[in-house]
Amino acid sequence: MPVITLPEANDLAGMIEAISREANRAGVEFISISQEGLSRKGQYVEMRLKLELRARYRPFYNFVRQLGYKHRLFMIQSLRYETNAALYPSGVGIMRAKAYLRRK
Numbered sequence: 001m002p003v004i005t006l007p008e009a010n011d012l013a014g015m016i017e018a019i020s021r022e023a024n025r026a027g028v029e030f031i032s033i034s035q036e037g038l039s040r041k042g043q044y045v046e047m048r049l050k051l052e053l054r055a056r057y058r059p060f061y062n063f064v065r066q067l068g069y070k071h072r073l074f075m076i077q078s079l080r081y082e083t084n085a086a087l088y089p090s091g092v093g094i095m096r097a098k099a100y101l102r103r104k
Helices: 012-026 057-070
Strands: 029-041 044-056 074-082 090-102
Touching: 012 029, 012 044, 012 057, 012 090, 029 090, 044 057, 057 074, 057 090
Parallel strands: none
Antiparallel strands: 029 044, 044 090, 074 090
C-alpha cells in the first residue's frame, strides 16, 4: 500500500480529507466522523474522534495499519470490526482516535 502523507496537524479538515482520500483508495468507505471531546495539551489541541467505516476485512486492516504507523499525531485508541449476514462480505469498523492539532 502507498504511504499515507497527511498535512501539518494544524488543520483538522485537511487531515480528515487526506485520511478520507487514502481510505477511498484502499476500498474503505466513511460512514460517519464525529467529535467526542476536545482538550488543550500544551501547544496542541487534543481532539477525540469516532470514525465509522465500511469495508471488507483485509482492506480495512491494511488501511488501519498504514494509518497507525505513518501518522504520529493521529493515534488510534480503540478499534472494532463487526459484520453480519446483511453486510457480508463487508463489515463496519468503529475507530476511536485522538488527533493532535497545533494551536493557532
